[in-house]
Amino acid sequence: MQGLKISLPGVNLLLAAVLLVGLGLLAGCSGAPGPNGIDDPYEATNRRIHEFNRGLDRALVGPAAKGYGSIVPKPVTRVVGNLAGTLDLPGDIANDLLQLRVADAAQNFLRLGVNLTMGVGGLFDASTAIGLPGKPTDFGETLHVWGAGEGAYVELPFAGPSTVRDTVGTVVDIALNPVRLVLPPREAMAATGIKLFSRVGDRDRFSETVESILYDSADSYAQARLLYLQNRRFTLARGKEAANDDDFIDPYEDPYAE
Amino acid sequence: MLNDTSLSRRAILAGLAGISALVALPRAALALTAEQAQELVNKTVDEINSIINSGKSETAMLGSFEKLFTSYADVATIAQSVLGPAFKTATNGQRTAYTSAFQGYISRKYGRRFREFIGGKIEVAEARAVKSYFEVISTAYLQGEAPFEVRWHVSDKSGKSLFFNIIIEGVNMLASERTEMGALLDQRGGDIDQLITDLKTL
Numbered sequence: 001m002q003g004l005k006i007s008l009p010g011v012n013l014l015l016a017a018v019l020l021v022g023l024g025l026l027a028g029c030s031g032a033p034g035p036n037g038i039d040d041p042y043e044a045t046n047r048r049i050h051e052f053n054r055g056l057d058r059a060l061v062g063p064a065a066k067g068y069g070s071i072v073p074k075p076v077t078r079v080v081g082n083l084a085g086t087l088d089l090p091g092d093i094a095n096d097l098l099q100l101r102v103a104d105a106a107q108n109f110l111r112l113g114v115n116l117t118m119g120v121g122g123l124f125d126a127s128t129a130i131g132l133p134g135k136p137t138d139f140g141e142t143l144h145v146w147g148a149g150e151g152a153y154v155e156l157p158f159a160g161p162s163t164v165r166d167t168v169g170t171v172v173d174i175a176l177n178p179v180r181l182v183l184p185p186r187e188a189m190a191a192t193g194i195k196l197f198s199r200v201g202d203r204d205r206f207s208e209t210v211e212s213i214l215y216d217s218a219d220s221y222a223q224a225r226l227l228y229l230q231n232r233r234f235t236l237a238r239g240k241e242a243a244n245d246d247d248f249i250d251p252y253e254d255p256y257a258e
Numbered sequence: 259m260l261n262d263t264s265l266s267r268r269a270i271l272a273g274l275a276g277i278s279a280l281v282a283l284p285r286a287a288l289a290l291t292a293e294q295a296q297e298l299v300n301k302t303v304d305e306i307n308s309i310i311n312s313g314k315s316e317t318a319m320l321g322s323f324e325k326l327f328t329s330y331a332d333v334a335t336i337a338q339s340v341l342g343p344a345f346k347t348a349t350n351g352q353r354t355a356y357t358s359a360f361q362g363y364i365s366r367k368y369g370r371r372f373r374e375f376i377g378g379k380i381e382v383a384e385a386r387a388v389k390s391y392f393e394v395i396s397t398a399y400l401q402g403e404a405p406f407e408v409r410w411h412v413s414d415k416s417g418k419s420l421f422f423n424i425i426i427e428g429v430n431m432l433a434s435e436r437t438e439m440g441a442l443l444d445q446r447g448g449d450i451d452q453l454i455t456d457l458k459t460l
Binding site for chain 1 (some may be wrong): 335336338339367370371374388390391402404409413415416422423425427429430432433434438440441445
């Protein structure tokens with residue numbers, strides 16, 4: 001209890017600071033993106049952080065994920081993933097409401113109810129099995145819906161590729177996560193632990209893809225940046241036509257016009 | 259008499275239709291329809307599904323993927339577009355050698371990605387015309403994963419209907435291969451011959 005009382009103002013202060021800095025950067029850097037729609041004024045710093053992240057993955061996260069994936073039985077890693085997904089739902093619902101996406105909020109609310117009951121407290125993803133797939137979202141998306149621009153590309157230590165807008169979103173999601181605010185400190189820590197293990201599990205599940213980007217590409221920084229921005233824009237566009245037009249590259253522009 | 263005139267009129271009409279068909283032929287032959295684009299992707303996807311569920315060894319699968327790429331993708335155009343300006347300054351011999359090395363490289367790389375779909379399947383949903391090409395939308399269903407979208411861009415500008423780009427959840431093959439090839443060439447100080455040699459082992 002005491003820990004909670006002491007830490008809350010600190011979190012709020014940090015949150016306010018990040019929001020201020022972030023919004024300032026958003027306002028300042030809504031400038032013209034370069035080729036491929038990439039706006040990366042902090043490239044030199046970002047590249048140093050990328051090298052740090054790569055080293056971290058090579059030495060620690062990658063091997064830990066392999067160990068986790070090979071030692072812990074699949075059903076257990078799946079349960080951890082399901083629990084983490086269910087723990088994300090209250091935050092998803094809050095963001096759905098802030099985005100005025102009532103149908104998504106309702107679906108996530110139903111998922112929460114079904115997973116907590118039929119899914120035995122979130123151990124099993126019973127909702128997906130009955131045709132209620134997840135509708136994950138985050139505060140970065142909320143900012144997007146509210147009209148905030150993407151801002152510059154940034155690579156965050158530990159967390160990896162992001163943008164200024166998504167960084168602000170991540171900080172807000174962590175600080176104001178309803179689960180963390182409602183649970184007593186020890187349970188909140190356990191929830192954070194489950195999420196971390198779930199991330200490690202993801203690293204193992206997608207290891208071939210992650211490793212092909214980090215270790216097999218000629219410029220892993222540029223590949224990760226492109227991949228993140230394209231995928232993020234695709235997710236935020238939610239199947240709208242506007243996003244698809246950006247996808248179009250015409251390789252026939254000059255090939256046959258020699 | 260009546261028969262004759264009607265016949266000759268029909269003949270003239272047929273003749274006219276024939277001429278206009280002839281005039282329109284070069285275009286008509288090239289005009290790709292959404293159905294044809296979808297058919298191409300259907301065939302491609304059927305083959306991917308059969309390769310990933312064949313239980314073959316990795317080497318055998320990668321061989322099958324290379325065959326698939328050469329039959330259904332416009333590899334020459336993809337190769338040229340990916341190399342960009344450096345292709346223009348290359349000699350004819352370098353262009354040929356690069357295109358053939360690229361064919362193996364891209365087939366192995368994307369073959370490995372598709373190999374991760376083992377046990378899953380891809381389903382084609384719809385095709386639509388966008389600008390000068392067709393976009394075919396499909397969904398990949400993998401075990402224990404949320405379904406995700408794979409889009410195919412199809413064109414007949416090469417004289418045959420072939421796909422020239424794959425976009426997986428917004429991630430664009432041409433864009434990421436341009437970035438990759440640019441970096442590979444930079445690392446070799448712009449030496450295309452070195453790039454060609456190394457592409458064979460990548």
